[in-house]
Amino acid sequence: MTALRRIGVAAALLVLVVGGLVLSLRLGAWNTDRDEVTAKWAQGPSKFISIDDVPIHYRDEGEGPVVVLLHGSIVSLHEWDAVAERLKGRFRVIRFDWAPYGLSGPDPKGVYTTARAAELMDGLLKALEVEKFALVSTSNGANVALEYNRQFPGNATAMAFSVLPLERPSQDREIDWRLQLMLPFHKHLVPDWRSHLFYRLVLEDTTPDSFKPTAAMVDQIYDLNNLPGALDRQKSYIASNTKLFQTTDVAAIAETVTVPVLLQWCAYDTVISQTARQSVDRFTNTKVDLIEYDDLGHFPMWEDPDRFTADMIAFFDRELPVVATE
Structure with a gap:
């Protein structure tokens, strides 16, 4: 067999292997199993x-004033594990997966909107x-x-935000070159599956270099987002x-908010397009306590849960008793 022919055979085999891999991914062979993930x-x-x-899917832990925690995109109620652990000694902490994320859903109505x-x-x-709750x-x-x-004014007696998308998230921010290569691959060839590496890079791309995502953080995102139909x-x-x-x-x-607000602004995050001051200015009918963290990114509850939660509790201590007596 000539060298040229050997190269041709190797190339053909490579195409078959890659094609078979892509086909198996598109057919859902690599999706996670709901029973095992649950x-x-x-x-x-x-x-x-x-x-x-x-x-x-929800968790209800602790006793005291109620605090409800809402996670962000691609994650689940487990985004709040470290914060909930620090809160539940003094508060009743409720968190849940809001569909289409985590283990909640699917919705038989097929409606996945903020409303x-x-x-x-x-x-x-x-x-x-x-x-009543914070x-x-x-x-x-x-x-x-x-x-x-x-929709339901008066139930939340105080509100705390960290990453706050009041405008469309940035569409031109720089992202890791490896993600730049992966995104079109998934968009056009494998839209219903993402790798562990993909999710690790997403976490690293939106947080400081000092933060190292744990295997458990990556695993939960991988397992839950690769459930059949999740993506x-x-x-x-x-x-x-x-x-x-x-x-x-x-x-x-934001103008509909009339209760005290805490804005824990994470300046290292590049996803949010508006500034901290622009965010504060949109809350025209309440006061806003602004805390700026130059060294925290998109996942402050994972990056520095001690400091992040301590500032949140201090806000509750200032505002919840006042609100409760109104």
Whole structure:
């Protein structure tokens, strides 16, 4: 066999292997198993409840004033593990996966929007007989929190935000070159699966170099987002959210907030496009306590949970007793 022919055979075999791999990924052969993922990530205090025929995964821990935690995109209630551990000694801490993320859903109505997430949140809190609470949120969870407050005013007695997308997230920020290569591959060839490396790079790309994502952080994102249909449902939510940013003044909803606000601004994050001061200025009907962290990025609850939670508790100590007596 000539050298040229050997090269041709090797190339053909490589094409067959790569083609077979891509086909298996597209057919869902590498998707995670829901029963196995549930057994792994819904242990201990996790519970499930059906709200408007949507299964909701939630945790309800501790005693005292109620604090509700809303996670951001691609993650789940486990984003708040470290914070919940620090809060539950003094507070009743409720957190849940809001569809289309985590183990909640699918929604038989097929509706994945910020408004729908707020409606399901209201159903969950009513089922848990919660009337008044402090509402803590981050990333797209902050949009859900603001929409909840708009639809159901008066229930949240204080609100805390870290990563707050009042404008469409930056579309021209620099991202890791490896992600730049992976994104078109997934968009065009393998839209329904992402690797551990992909999610590790996402975490590293939005946080300081000093932060090293743990294997558990990456595993939970990988396991939950690779459930059958998960990424397709997330795509539906992102499309609806993008349309809101393109066609409405999303930030105007901040004007409906009349309770005390804590803004824990993470300056290292490059996803959010507006500034801290621009964010504060949109809350025209309440006071905002602004804390700026130059060294924290998109996941402050993972990057420095001690400092992040301590500042949150200090805010609760200042504001919750005042609100409770009004």
